[in-house]
Amino acid sequence: MIAVRLWWLLLRRQSEQRLVIMLAVIAFAVATGSLLIVLGGLGAFTARNAGTTGGLYVLLAQIATIILIIPVITLGGSAARLAISRRDDRLAALRLAGATSGQVGIIAIADAAAQALAGAIIGIGLYLAALPGVAMINFQGRPFRWSELLVSPGLLAVTVGGVVLLATASAALTLARIAISPLGVARRTSPKSVSAIRVVIAIVVLVAWVPVTKLLGSSAGLIAGMIVFGLCFAVLNLIGPFVLGLIGRLGVRRANSVPKLLAARRLTDDPRAAWRPVAGVTLATFITGVLSIGPAIASQTSQSPSADPTVAHLPADMMTGSLLTLVIAALLAAVSVGVNQAARVYDLRDQYRMLHLVGTDASVIKQARMRETGLPLVASIAIAAVVSLIIVAPFGIMLIGAAPGGIALFAGGIVVCLAMVLGAVALSQPLVDRVLASGAIPASE
């Protein structure tokens, strides 16, 4: 009870943390808003096709929902980590003033949960604001009615509750990894190196995908397919940090300038942390790669002589659906990158100031930032592209080129992802200038 009262007292006095709180709330809001739009769409397809032969639409909407839920969860998780990990000084000061580590834990988790709740409520607003736009999109030859896209109050409550629960769980997990002492916050362990076993697991999962695709006709096979597809998704996050570690080690050997050395050392030091900001982009690229065979499959289905009249709109709808999924995935990735970049400037502010004081030009610091995001970015896009090609291979890689929309989707998706991340880094550069201009020297009078 004391902890909750303390938390309430502190909640009203945290003007210095405004930027961080705002970022976390924005991330929760976008995650909730996207989730509600996706769930609304799924509900609309289910209701529209109940009792008709349009089961394929429902299946595709389900696939899109599964694809998009993962980035939503990832973004929610990073928002929770952001909410909790930037409070280092404040939490340490509380410990110094006599708060127990349990009380500090409750305060930190309550913070994350409160921000998630605020974000989720704003997210409902975003969802309602986006409805008129979403309703204008044509599927099966006609636009949606608003009422079709509205989720039930029960589902709304479950979604908000789910986001808050996700934030609380992520915050608790983050908290378990740090020790808050009166003298500061220390990581319990230094980052562990990533082992090559990740690559072995990834190869096993990707090899399993090929036979599983042969079983997709049966309902049991479909479930197995969904599970293995989900695992392939997870595989990206397994291989990514390992590859980044390798790139970093090569980079350290070859680095002959400060930006290159700093970027390479950051990769080898904690490949997982370097991967996190680009994880969203990896998912978006992966989704683009998988969806790029959509237009060709759709046109084949509609051209076959036994084509069902209910799937007459399928080619156009597959393209629309793919684009919509990509746009939502890209939006989630953009917010995720933006939040991570801003948080990183905040984390490294003392180091940036110190480097500037000892004679490092602001341009060198900015080059190092660009490079330390650029390397993981290129690696992540390459990994996602390769894994997505492996996923589509059993259906025929040539399908990507069979319909012009496929190539446009794949190439366009990659360009959008690249532009988005570099844009997010460029947008956060003024934060570096602000940090350098403040000029305060850490731990001095």
Place this chain on the structure above:
Amino acid sequence: MILSARNLVMTYGVADAASHALAGVDLDIDAGSLAIMGPSGSGKSTLLHCLAGIQRPTAGSVVLRRAELASMSDRERTALRRHDFGFVFQSGQLVAELPAVENVALPLMLDGTDRRTAIRRAAGYLALVGLAGLEGRRPGELSGGQAQRVAIARALVAEPSVVFADEPTGALDQATGEEILRVLVRATSQAGAALVVVTHDPAIARHCARTVVMRDGRIVAEYHARPPIPEPVEGPEPVQGPDPVAGPDPAAGPFLERIA
């Protein structure tokens, strides 16, 4: 004369709310060591920031070999800090991801020295401050005193004219603090640089050849030997630090070969 400050004024706020961190300071810095002493809020850190071109004074001038710092652009002052000045602060000044030797090599690499040469020279300066053999350690794997030695090596590696140290022992226990001060004074003198130390501790200031005392933004006293200080209170047994003149550790060889 290396560095000369005339009538330095630093004012924060305006009109009635204005406070004078520096209220007309004249100071000349020559070769050798100088301590700037004073209680908290006396303006000693502000003076150091103005002397080092980190802050522009509201009025007055700082001249380094006939060049006026206040008239330089931010870019020029950044370059000046890189070439002519070295810095040692209380803590938090090393890049956590870089091993000790690369932290020390940073100023040289920033100036365009190739990595192999920079690392070789950095290893020499680490040996000078008694850290031979610890080249591959990350800041997180060093004690507070060792981290300060790395910072001292980094401050000296670019062969600066002046090394500025702001409360360099503030985060250390007394015995380690004194040891670090001895290393700082000796290494700076061997490197041929002037040393300016800001401290509130008379025990630290007595390591310097000259001391100025500040109060309310002015210099109120100057000593050309050790300042008069009370007898030190009995403290902990001095801790034996690493031998500053010890040669390089043979174990460091493979690490240096690997990264250079």
